[in-house]
Amino acid sequence: MARTARPWFNKDKKAWYVWKDGRKTRLAKTKKEAMERFYALMSEREAPVSVQTGSVAEVFERYMDWSQKNQAPRTYDFYRERLERFLKARPTLTVSTIRPHHIQSWLDEYDWKPGYKRGVITAIKRAFNWNVKQGYLDANPVKALEKPDSPPRDQIITDNEWIQIHSHITDDAFRDLLNFIWETGCRPQEARLIEPEQFDPKAGTVTLYREDSKGKKHRRVLYLTKVAFEILERNADKSPVFQNTKGRPWTAYAIDCRFKKMKEKIGTKFCCYTIRHTFATNALMNGVDPVTLASLMGHKDTTMISRIYAHLQHDPAFMRRQAEKATAKS
Numbered sequence: 001m002a003r004t005a006r007p008w009f010n011k012d013k014k015a016w017y018v019w020k021d022g023r024k025t026r027l028a029k030t031k032k033e034a035m036e037r038f039y040a041l042m043s044e045r046e047a048p049v050s051v052q053t054g055s056v057a058e059v060f061e062r063y064m065d066w067s068q069k070n071q072a073p074r075t076y077d078f079y080r081e082r083l084e085r086f087l088k089a090r091p092t093l094t095v096s097t098i099r100p101h102h103i104q105s106w107l108d109e110y111d112w113k114p115g116y117k118r119g120v121i122t123a124i125k126r127a128f129n130w131n132v133k134q135g136y137l138d139a140n141p142v143k144a145l146e147k148p149d150s151p152p153r154d155q156i157i158t159d160n161e162w163i164q165i166h167s168h169i170t171d172d173a174f175r176d177l178l179n180f181i182w183e184t185g186c187r188p189q190e191a192r193l194i195e196p197e198q199f200d201p202k203a204g205t206v207t208l209y210r211e212d213s214k215g216k217k218h219r220r221v222l223y224l225t226k227v228a229f230e231i232l233e234r235n236a237d238k239s240p241v242f243q244n245t246k247g248r249p250w251t252a253y254a255i256d257c258r259f260k261k262m263k264e265k266i267g268t269k270f271c272c273y274t275i276r277h278t279f280a281t282n283a284l285m286n287g288v289d290p291v292t293l294a295s296l297m298g299h300k301d302t303t304m305i306s307r308i309y310a311h312l313q314h315d316p317a318f319m320r321r322q323a324e325k326a327t328a329k330s
Helices: 031-044 056-070 072-091 098-106 114-134 157-169 172-186 189-191 228-233 251-266 271-287 290-297 303-308 311-312 316-326
Strands: 009-012 015-020 023-028 205-207 219-223
Touching: 023 031, 023 114, 056 072, 056 114, 072 098, 072 114, 098 114, 157 172, 157 251, 172 189, 172 228, 172 271, 189 251, 189 271, 271 290, 290 303
Parallel strands: none
Antiparallel strands: 009 015, 015 023, 205 219
């Protein structure tokens, strides 16, 4: 049984202190003032809102209000779509009644891909976890719900497929966008947000604003090949740099529509992330080390590289080349 916190005197600081919420809190110099402050602090403690109260809709609404004010529009839309879909299917659930099986049984009703189901579970658990951190709830009732494994990203674009894709592109605007992603391995949303002033011709780089970078903690730097450099030079008079044939910024929806139309002709649905995945795969095949590749792709470490591109371990020719490198004499 935990002991009740009591004030104590610090001889070095010549003041009374108490441990409160895991932190050493200064009370006062005299014992009388310290005890008055101590009892005041104890009375300020608020009991957390019970996990037995409130509706799931209220939990989601609080989180979405925060997300709309503090996260990127794309992130907000990701959570909103998935949370609203669950609420529409299970509108009467409360915090006291919801259990993991309510979510799992609902997901099992649909033939959605594992990646989408994983995203739904992520959204629901994140909403509950946020409410716990903010003190609205004292526990997450669906904490035990397990996510399906991430689907392997093993689709890459072969040289012949890349030629085939280009044969069905009818305008320079779309061609420049895809070629830039092919040359830099950047995320599609990063390419769509590039402004002329972010292009540094002397350094051969593009430095995105921190608020446009994933995680919003560090500025994302894109390192330009000769082809990528020439593409930016041709489009540097536009804001943003990449625009469609109507002079409007590319949207994720517009890009997806292009690939859907292309599928009707070539039989395979590609996307910009497939191009990015191909960039990473080709880099590893060509001997770029994982640490350098992680920096080129905007990852904070090599964890993502190791997890997503592990399929290369099943390529005998590639693994034999790595074995030769490992035993080569300098």
